[in-house]
Amino acid sequence: MGRPYGLLRAGFPFYKTLGMRRLTNFPIDIALGKEGCLYILCRNRDASTIRKYHIDDKDLGTVGRGLTWAVAIIADSEENLYVSDEAKHCILSFDKDGKELGKWGEHGDEDGQLNGPAGIAFDAEENIYVADSLNHRVQKFTKDGEFISKWGRFGDGEGGFNMPWGLTVDELGDVYVADWRNDRVQKFTGDGEFIFAFGKSGSGNGELNRPTSVAVDEHGDIYVADWGNDRVQLFNSESRYVQKFLGDATLSTVAVEYMMTNAGPNRLRDMADLEPQKYFRRPGGVAVNGDGLMFVADNGSYRVQVYQKQAVPLTEEQFSAPRRSPTLHQE
Amino acid sequence: MSNTDIALMAHLMRRAGFGATRAELEDYVEKGYENVVEDLVEPERCDPVDEDILHRYFGSFEAGYVEKWMYRMIRSKRPLEEKMALFWHHVFATGVGKNQHLLASARQIDTFRRVGLSDMREILLELSKDPAMIFWLDNNENRKGEPNENYGRELLELFSMGVGNYTEDDIKNCARAFTGWTFAQPPPLYPQGFYDAKFVFLEEDHDDGEKTFLGHTGNLDGDDIIDIIVEQPACAKFISRHLYNFFVADEPQVPSWHVTPPQDPEAIETLSNAFMESKGEMRPVLRTLFNSDFFKEARGKKVKSPTELVTGILKLIGTYERPDPGMGKYSGATTLMGQKLLDPPTVEGWHTGREWIDGGTLTERVNFAVREVSDASRPGIGEIINRLKAEGRALAPDEFVEKCLDLAGPMTVSDTTRESLNKFAESGGDLDLSADNGSEESTDRVIQMLQLIVASREYQFA
Numbered sequence: 001m002g003r004p005y006g007l008l009r010a011g012f013p014f015y016k017t018l019g020m021r022r023l024t025n026f027p028i029d030i031a032l033g034k035e036g037c038l039y040i041l042c043r044n045r046d047a048s049t050i051r052k053y054h055i056d057d058k059d060l061g062t063v064g065r066g067l068t069w070a071v072a073i074i075a076d077s078e079e080n081l082y083v084s085d086e087a088k089h090c091i092l093s094f095d096k097d098g099k100e101l102g103k104w105g106e107h108g109d110e111d112g113q114l115n116g117p118a119g120i121a122f123d124a125e126e127n128i129y130v131a132d133s134l135n136h137r138v139q140k141f142t143k144d145g146e147f148i149s150k151w152g153r154f155g156d157g158e159g160g161f162n163m164p165w166g167l168t169v170d171e172l173g174d175v176y177v178a179d180w181r182n183d184r185v186q187k188f189t190g191d192g193e194f195i196f197a198f199g200k201s202g203s204g205n206g207e208l209n210r211p212t213s214v215a216v217d218e219h220g221d222i223y224v225a226d227w228g229n230d231r232v233q234l235f236n237s238e239s240r241y242v243q244k245f246l247g248d249a250t251l252s253t254v255a256v257e258y259m260m261t262n263a264g265p266n267r268l269r270d271m272a273d274l275e276p277q278k279y280f281r282r283p284g285g286v287a288v289n290g291d292g293l294m295f296v297a298d299n300g301s302y303r304v305q306v307y308q309k310q311a312v313p314l315t316e317e318q319f320s321a322p323r324r325s326p327t328l329h330q331e
Numbered sequence: 332m333s334n335t336d337i338a339l340m341a342h343l344m345r346r347a348g349f350g351a352t353r354a355e356l357e358d359y360v361e362k363g364y365e366n367v368v369e370d371l372v373e374p375e376r377c378d379p380v381d382e383d384i385l386h387r388y389f390g391s392f393e394a395g396y397v398e399k400w401m402y403r404m405i406r407s408k409r410p411l412e413e414k415m416a417l418f419w420h421h422v423f424a425t426g427v428g429k430n431q432h433l434l435a436s437a438r439q440i441d442t443f444r445r446v447g448l449s450d451m452r453e454i455l456l457e458l459s460k461d462p463a464m465i466f467w468l469d470n471n472e473n474r475k476g477e478p479n480e481n482y483g484r485e486l487l488e489l490f491s492m493g494v495g496n497y498t499e500d501d502i503k504n505c506a507r508a509f510t511g512w513t514f515a516q517p518p519p520l521y522p523q524g525f526y527d528a529k530f531v532f533l534e535e536d537h538d539d540g541e542k543t544f545l546g547h548t549g550n551l552d553g554d555d556i557i558d559i560i561v562e563q564p565a566c567a568k569f570i571s572r573h574l575y576n577f578f579v580a581d582e583p584q585v586p587s588w589h590v591t592p593p594q595d596p597e598a599i600e601t602l603s604n605a606f607m608e609s610k611g612e613m614r615p616v617l618r619t620l621f622n623s624d625f626f627k628e629a630r631g632k633k634v635k636s637p638t639e640l641v642t643g644i645l646k647l648i649g650t651y652e653r654p655d656p657g658m659g660k661y662s663g664a665t666t667l668m669g670q671k672l673l674d675p676p677t678v679e680g681w682h683t684g685r686e687w688i689d690g691g692t693l694t695e696r697v698n699f700a701v702r703e704v705s706d707a708s709r710p711g712i713g714e715i716i717n718r719l720k721a722e723g724r725a726l727a728p729d730e731f732v733e734k735c736l737d738l739a740g741p742m743t744v745s746d747t748t749r750e751s752l753n754k755f756a757e758s759g760g761d762l763d764l765s766a767d768n769g770s771e772e773s774t775d776r777v778i779q780m781l782q783l784i785v786a787s788r789e790y791q792f793a
Contacts, residue, residue, distance in 0.1 A: 020522035026390060044660045045395050068656050069388065087656045134653075141587040164388075180387075210383050228383065253524035265519035276526055282391040301389050301523045 003220045003237065006052035006319030011168040012234070014248035015293065016057070018304040020255040023059050024051055027304060029166075029213065029285030031075040033096065039063070039081055040304060041073040041285070050081060050094065055293075055306075057253040063098030071118045072166065072213075072285065076126050076143065077196055085217065086116040088132065091145065104145025109135050112147030119166035119178065119213065123190060129175055131164040138167065138177060140193065151192030156182050158194045166213035166225070166285065176222065178211040185214050185224055185239075198239035200237065203229050213297075217288040225283040225296065232286055247280035247298065249305050264306035280305065338414045338713035338741040340367065342630045345576050345793045347371045347621060348410025348641065349648035352711060353718070353738060354653045368621045372448065372614045374409035379478035388654035393433040393525055397662040397672045400440060402640045402654060411617070415447030416440055417638060418577050418674070423458055423490055424680030427673045432517075435463040436673045441478035451570060451611030455491060455557045462514035468678065471513040473506060475538040475676065480506040485678055487548045487560070492591040496565035497545060509553045511537030561611045564603065571602035571616070578620055580632035581684030598625040631743065634687050637668035639793060640696055644703045647739065649711025667695045688791065700785035707774050715739070715779055716764065725763040728756035735780045744789045752783055 019027070019040065028043040036055040042048060050073065051065030055301035069087035076082070079096040090105035105114045123129065127148060128141045133279055137152035137239075138161075152161045162181035169175050173190040184199035185208075199208040209228030216222050220237030232245040239313050251259065280302025292309035320331075340359045341624060344351040348371070351359065359367045368375050380403050389395035404413045420443060427436040439461050446457050447789070448721060458464055459482075465471050468482035483506030487497050492519060497505075511533040517526045542551045545559050560566050572593055574695050576582040579598065593599045601623065602616055609615040620626055635643065641661050662672060669692045675681050688696075704712060715738045719726065726734060732752045736742045744752070756762070764773045 021520065021524055024396060043390070045398075046656055119567055181383075194734065209389075249523075251522065262521065265521050268516060268519040271516035272526075273515065274518060277518055277523055281524075282386070303523060 001049075003218070003272060004313030005316050006314035007219055007221075007236075008312040008314055008318075009242070010312060012243065012245070012294075012307055013311050014250075015257070015306040017252040018053060018055070018057050018306065019051075019059075019302065020252055020258060021252060021302040024053070024304065025302055026032040026299055027051075027284060027302070028070065028299055029072045030287045030295045030297050031073040031081060032287055032289050032295070033075050033079050037079075037096075038287075038304075039073055039075060039096075040297065041070050041083060043070055043284075043299075048083075048085070050083065052096070052098075053304075057224045059254065064092075064094045064100075065095065065098070065257060066100065067092065072120045074120050074122055074128075074267065076122060080118060082128065082143075084117040084120050084130065086118055089114045089117060091117060091120065091128065091130065091141075095302070102144070104141075108211060112138070112139070112141070112145075116163075118164065118180075119168075121169045121175070123168050123169045123173055124171070129167055129169060131167045131177060133165060133180075135150050136161040136163065138164070138175065138188075140190075149192065151188070158197065159186070159188075159192070161186075165211070168214050168216055169219065170216040171218065176214045176216060178214045178224065180210055180212065183208040183210065185211060185222065187239075196239060198235065199224070205244065205281075206235070207235070208233070212283070213285040215286045215288045215294075217292070217309070218290060219313070221309075223288060223294060225286045225287045226246055227282055227284070230282060232280065232281045232283055232294070244278070245294075245296070245307060247278050247296075249278045249298065252303060255303075277301070334737065334741060336364075337737075338630070338743075339364065339627060341740055342627070343367065343371075343621060344410070345639070345643065346414075346626070346633075347617075348414055349404045350644035352646060352649050353714065365622060368618060371411040371621065372617050374412045374448065377408035379409060380407045381653060384654065389658075391439045395414065395463055395659070396433065396437040396440075400672065401638075401642060401645075401661050402651065402658055404638070405645045412444055413449065415613070416443040418574070419443040419447050419454070420675070421680045421683070422573050423464065424675035424678055425461075425463050425464075426675055426677075429589040430466045432463070432466075432520075432525060432528065433673070435466070435517075435528050437461040438527065440673070442620045448613050448617070449615065450609075451491075451561045451566065451606075452557055454613075455486070455560065456554065458490065459486070459509060459512060459557065460530040464526075464757055465514055465530070473510050473512070473613060474536040475507075475510050478503070478506045478510060478538070482506065483509055486556075487614060489585065489678060489680075491560045491569060492563060492565040493569045493585075493761060496563065496569075502546055503543045504551070505543055505556050506558045507538045508544065508551045511535070512553055512735065512743055528597050540588045546726050564607065566611070567603040567606035568599060571599050571606055573709060574602060574620060575599060575702070576683065578617075579626050579629045581634060583684075584686070595625055598623065601625075631789065632793055633793045634684050635793045636669035636681070636683065636687060637665040637692075637696070638666065638672065640791070641665050641699065643793075646674050646708070647711050647785075648703055648709040649714060650709050652710075664695070664699050668699070693791075696791065697786045700790065701782045704781045704785055705778055707778060712778065712781070715781070719762070719777060720764040720770075726763040727761055728759075731756045731762040731776075731780065734782060735777065739781060739784045741785065742789055744787060748789060752780065752787075755783055757782065 025042045027040045029041040033040040034292040040051040048067035048070035050061045052060035052063045072084045081094045083092050089107040092103045093101040118133040119131035121129050130139050136154040138149040140148040164177050167179040174190045176188050183201040186197040187195040212227040213225035221236040223232045234242040284297040284299040294307040296305045385399045389399045469479045470482040473479040484502045514528045515531045519527040605616045605619040
């Protein structure tokens with residue numbers, strides 16, 4: 001299915017909260033599995049783990065260990081998991097039950113070597129793009145770690161990077177990179193040809209402060225985890241700013257169950273200003289699925305916030321031609 | 332560049348910072364001692380640590396806070412900012428063990444970093460509004476008609492003037508002035524983690540009756556109390572003695588100060604005068620201190636705190652140019668040596684000087700230092716080996732000892748220590764680091780020599 005001609009944006013309400021402290025500690029990224037399953041990458045102080053979770057807020061246990069400073073997680077078509085570890089300079093893989101399948105990558109700056117690998121993403125052939133963060137470049141590998149190609153260098157011009165973090169590949173094969181220290185997102189073809197960049201340093205709408213993650217949905221909408229501004233921003237496929245999400249969390253089901261047996265914390269919550277609890281704190285990864293759900297790893301608040309996109313595709317007849325200028329005339 | 336200059340600069344950087352690599356020392360000497368002092372006391376001249384980098388790698392908020400702080404200590408271009416944060420942490424000792432709110436304790440250190448080089452009035456004001464301190468000394472329970480005197484008492488006894496400079500009535504009225512200084516209840520840790528506690532003034536809990544404090548009478552509040560304290564010569568002397576104890580030479584423990592005079596009254600007088608003249612500004616006092624003869628002549632007169640020992644070794648081995656998960660183990664190392672950062676044992680803080688050392692902690696200190704210098708792949712160790720190689724000739728045993736002492740400090744050692752080092756050096760003959768003459772063995776000898784040096788009695792002193 002191709003992208004719609006236009007989009008009627010009906011809304012994007014908050015949907016639910018998943019996880020809590022102890023279960024989903026310091027979530028940094030999310031991979032979407034099948035049948036409502038998600039894999040939440042939790043980056044703890046000295047060890048990172050993968051928490052298998054269900055969208056019904058059910059904890060299915062830890063399925064990946066042996067990670068140090070994990071950054072990103074993706075799932076392939078068989079639901080095998082691939083995780084980047086920027087301390088070990090490698091990509092590790094696990095099956096969906098946590099059995100380690102392999103590991104590739106070595107520290108260095110030659111072709112195929114890695115220095116602080118961060119974001120990872122599959123293309124349609126399940127090759128893996130890696131944001132090779134401290135080498136300020138993107139590298140492309142087969143799933144087994146065979147080097148295919150690379151692009152990028154340190155800098156802030158077109159195709160230059162400064163510690164890129166997250167990346168994603170859309171259904172057309174184009175690659176979007178959260179260029180962390182340049183406060184922007186860059187879009188490339190799958191071969192690394194520059195297409196466009198958007199974002200600049202700041203906290204206004206459309207501005208970015210150390211973006212960590214980028215995702216693209218079936219409509220071509222671009223979601224950016226704006227880490228330093230504690231928010232997620234939505235841009236359309238041409239990079240025009242649409243809206244921002246600051247966080248609307250409620251207590252998750254597991255959190256409510258926990259609180260029911262803890263009198264002290266209930267009293268403290270009653271005494272406290274709870275408004276800050278709904279906001280994102282340093283969002284890490286953002287992921288979207290085919291049902292219009294947006295999942296945000298709310299890193300500082302030990303949880304995942306989920307939003308539901310409500311949008312109707314428009315045909316050419318339902319969406320007038322583009323305008324160069326704004327108008328006050330009502331048609 | 333004379334060895335004397337290098338040694339003096341190394342002394343300055345050990346005390347005003349956490350040590351320096353040899354290359355850094357050479358750059359500092361090039362710049363000149365007084366200019367370096369200016370950079371230290373005016374840290375805004377140098378770039379700050381990139382907070383985003385710290386949070387990206389070590390985690391945001393309270394996560395990994397001690398690792399982040401230790402990383403700052405060894406990498407910041409503003410080392411005195413970090414040293415003053417540690418200084419105030421010693422003086423205004425607040426334990427996370429009581430509050431169990433790591434974020435509040437972390438924020439307190441952030442505050443010490445932010446205002447630690449400002450003036451005593453601002454520092455005491457921030458301290459009095461700090462939620463970790465308020466909870467530590469129960470000021471959250473200090474209300475009109477039912478005062479809790481804990482904070483008022485320690486503010487005078489341990490934080491600003493010392494025993495003997497106020498009366499019990501002064502304590503009572505000080506406490507009354509701080510009634511209503513509390514914090515808003517933050518949400519609990521579960522299920523969503525720590526949230527900031529924020530200072531609030533509760534008018535309804537404040538005692539606005541007349542109070543007399545150190546001869547001043549009126550409707551005094553906490554601000555007025557702090558103004559009065561900072562004007563007192565006793566405050567100048569007390570803080571000066573703390574600074575002397577922390578930066579110059581070990582003094583006896585604080586509780587004995589009212590009966591034991593300072594070892595160098597003239598130095599305390601000099602610092603007190605600078606304090607009074609500047610109305611409690613810390614920068615002029617520290618400028619006076621670091622440029623004084625009593626400071627320059629105080630090499631080896633302080634036992635390194637565990638934090639100083641660990642960070643000094645990390646500077647020597649020249650590692651952790653970037654954040655690394657390996658930093659995590661160093662907070663554990665200082666704890667084993669008797670200093671758990673963010674968690675001093677009591678409101679008196681850590682007992683310093685020779686009390687850092689006992690049979691157990693000495694073993695930890697020596698083992699840690701020996702272990703850390705044993706890896707030739709560490710950049711700082713490699714640099715020492717390269718400098719020895721750069722001599723371009725074999726070094727006689729006494730030269731080998733001298734060069735290693737120089738590059739590891741420079742350090743001055745006793746005859747007994749030197750005799751032991753010479754004995755080891757002589758057992759292997761001349762040191763030849765050229766590849767044709769078994770450099771691997773020679774490298775091992777250098778490492779063993781460094782291990783002996785950092786295990787020496789003298790290395791325990793700053």
